[in-house]
Amino acid sequence: MKIQLQKFFHKNSSYARPNQPWVCGKHAQGYNCEAGPDMQGCCRTEYECKPYKENNSWICSRSNNYGGSCDEGPMPNGECCNKITQCQPTRSIRQKRSLVVKWSVFAIFAMMMLLLNSHTKATFFSPGDLSFKHGKIDQCSTCHEVFDKSFFNWVKQALSGENTIDNSKKCLDCHKFGENAHQPHGLARDDLQQLKKNKKETNNREDKQLACLSCHLEHHGADSDLTDVAKQNCAYCHRLDQSVINAQHPEFNHYPYKRNTRIIFDHTTHAKKYYYNKAGDQLLDTAPESCQSCHQSDSRANKMMQHAYAKDCKACHKDIFEESESFIVFEIPELAFDATELNVQWPEGASGTLTHFMIMLLATDSLFVEAVADLDDYFDLSELDKQKTKKIVKSIKKLFFEIDQQGPIVFKQRLVSAFNCQLNEQGQFDSDSLCTVKKAELDLMVKLFPLKLFCEAKQRWFPSLSRTFVNTQNSNNFCADNRHNHKIPTEAGEWVLEELSIEYRPDKHKDAFIKSWLDLTSQQLDQILPEKARLEIFKELNSEDASVQCTKCHSVESTDGKNFRVNWPPKLNKIAKKQFIKFNHNAHIKYQDEKVCLDCHLENLNTAYLDSYEDLDPLTFESNFTTERNNCSSCHQQSMTKEQCQLCHNYHVSP
């Protein structure tokens, strides 16, 4: 028996309307009325058909699907004779689905609105716990000003033009990164442009401002590390392959030897000459045991610092100071004429010359300037005529007279003038002057002059100056007043008053007098006379014949071709400005063999280390060691250990 359920064609099958919201309630009982329920779900059928009138008689209109015309036919009043009971329509499946949609949307909307206006909104809408370091922040409004405002303010804020930079400003309430905090690296635009001059791999994004959350993503739980920044973030500007360090990271052409070491120390020479025997096959007792014998990491474990002079160098180099010779700072020059011929009082037996230090003190005296105006060589006074010689004599005597009367202020005034500086009424440096030295340096210099010896020298060489000069300052006689408390700082060496000269002998490391004069004379002056003296002093203190050769170890570099700088400390104190590169030496050498340093710092025996200092350019440098990028990339790769950029680089370098 074949049973066919699904019938086709309109005469056999009624038209189903599954998209309508309501279905006849008798559908499941095998009856489907023709009209079906209305849109509100009410049954609208009372009779099986609605008869129509034709030729004054009512005709049954029941369709074939429902049995065709009935035998009884319509009632005389036109009503169908087959009345049917009304049904309770049911919802169609589409209608049920639509209802579920409406109710779920309503429920979620209501829940959202309720939560948005409840006290639990912070808990519910927070995108996650704060990191451990921000754990103390318990109010959302600490960082998000709008949080405490109404929901409509949130919407208003969302539609406003305020950008992420504005939102990041709250971070700067606690984290101080300077006025350019949102610039790349926190640097000013000009500084950035200067930095990227030779960086082809950097995009032009110095105009772009970066919000804090560009890199530091909060609300990722207490265990999240805000400083764990993805490499892609760096690649945003630095067009490097994001995958591995050995793919596109620049070679270590200069790193870590970008410039010469400020302290000149030729490792190769020392090793060859002093650490090994003559055959070069056995270490001597004087040799350090390892690199760490002389180098220790700094407090941040970032840089390996040298030991101080007293710890490592002094043991071998103490003779330099203990056996140093004195040099003349001031002496009575020999005149071309006899004192009687000139009718002046002048110490007998004077055979010296004008020293550069004297010229610096006399250079601003008009008498002296007039006298030496035509001289090519200031030290040869034999070319001067009587008048000019007398002026020289008077100028020197005047200096001694003033020292006798006024004391150290004379040195200060003369040095201030010689170094292009000016003093205002309060005795302070005038900021408008061309002064290139610091007040403290000059003050120290003045303190270092041995006033007592000058007073003694004046008494010995020029005992009757008060007849020649008049005390215009109306001050008390400085030298006669024993109450003055002028003391030479202990950093200075030994001053000696000889028969016709005042000499100085540096007898210890960090000699203040030599250091001060080297610093002061390293800067160019715009007056002819002091400039010539300055250069000569600088050369004299740098020369191989100098009493102590500070610059044999403390390198000198030219800052602009005319001015110089003597590098006293091994590293410049740059605490205020962080470096781009960091390297944790401790992490790499701890528990390692003593020779582990040489794994990365490869010895470069054939380098012209000392020669590279001759041009005074710190950037043309040849190190005793080289470092290769492979040293890093052999370990720092994806499969072995961390390789994030910030492992070796600082982003925030602003003060």
Added chain:
Amino acid sequence: MTFNSRRLKNSLVLFVVCLLLNSLANYYGTPLYQIQIVSGWVLMILILLLFFYSLRKKLTLLPIGKTSSWLQFHSYAGFLSVLVFFQHLTYRLPNGFFEIILASFFMVTALSGIVGMIFSRVIPRHLTRRGEEVIYERIPLFTYEIRKQAQDLIIECTLKTNSTALADYYQNYLADYFYKPKRPLFHFYGSMGALYVMQTRHNNFCRYLNEQESVYAQQLFELIRKKYDLDFHYALQGVLKTWLFIHVPLTYALILAMTVHLMLVYAFLGGLQ
């Protein structure tokens, strides 16, 4: 175009779009936080486009492409949206309550969509293999018709054989079976076990019938089998309709929650510019 070639073509298009989006992300410097902003916007546009499919089905008069084409787009864009979603989450689980709820909405919607797509690919094949193809909404009517035929058969048998054996058997064991669709879960798994039990019982019963009654019993079993197939269609077609009860409401809920999320992001990250 065959199904395989169409799937290959659409998969290739999906692959190209993925590459294109990735390239655009790199070009516009999205490695910074913007990656989440950009992926968020891409995801939102995708979800809205996916949502438009349901609108397209309602707007039958507008000339905006065939529904079948929209369905293809809906399927592949759905897959793309899942990829963009994981990119948006930066491949880690969200932390906040609201974000977990939002992510759950998306995941359940996407999963229900994938499951629905699998159903719509697999179930029709099974439906054509068994029984007559019937319209789902008419199945209650057909159930009634089969019940009516069975009841008519029992009355005829009782009248002609003057025996109530078959009528008693119907009343005791089959009346409830013919009354409404039965065992949808069994049918979903394609189980024939219930039919086998009924057939065994029917065969055991037939041994005690005379020849005339056996003819009626044979016809009755045909109706039993027909009803069993109808129940199978009811169950499987029901599944094809039911998964949308999860997919569609969650889509609306997702769009609502997504709007709140968008507002929260721009309110606390920085306003829309």
